[in-house]
Amino acid sequence: MSLLRIDIAPPANGVQRVAIGGRLDTHSYAELDQALAPVLANDAITSLVLDLAGLDYISSAGIRSVFKARKALSARVGKVLVVNPQPQIQKVFDMVKAVPLGEIFTSVAEADAYLDAMQRKVVEGDDED
Numbered sequence: 001m002s003l004l005r006i007d008i009a010p011p012a013n014g015v016q017r018v019a020i021g022g023r024l025d026t027h028s029y030a031e032l033d034q035a036l037a038p039v040l041a042n043d044a045i046t047s048l049v050l051d052l053a054g055l056d057y058i059s060s061a062g063i064r065s066v067f068k069a070r071k072a073l074s075a076r077v078g079k080v081l082v083v084n085p086q087p088q089i090q091k092v093f094d095m096v097k098a099v100p101l102g103e104i105f106t107s108v109a110e111a112d113a114y115l116d117a118m119q120r121k122v123v124e125g126d127d128e129d
Contacts, residue, residue, distance in 0.1 A: 004028035006035045014046040021054025024062030032065045040072040053084035088119035
């Protein structure tokens with residue numbers, strides 16, 4: 001049983017909205033990649049809106065899926081927009097943008113452990129960073 005929820009709305013005017021909920025991690029990122037593949041292959045789609053209101057957790061594997069979508073759309077001058085992230089998810093995106101993961105972690109497991117601890121702090125209200 002996957003803890004990831006994906007809801008793909010019908011495309012409109014070149015915009016595809018995808019709501020993601022639950023956990024996007026090592027165990028579920030392939031499900032998202034598979035769901036997004038036809039969207040990313042559709043040349044009529046120029047913008048992908050990822051609604052993360054229901055996303056509770058994201059690991060480095062999940063971040064990679066978002067970056068993969070971004071790379072695919074940017075190749076044809078498209079965009080990926082992330083909307084409604086919960087505070088712990090926003091923190092992850094802020095951190096990743098500031099410092100590339102490959103420069104500060106020696107393994108995916110180490111990065112995931114850091115992301116897990118950081119998100120737990122935000123959820124528990126113990127975020128001092």
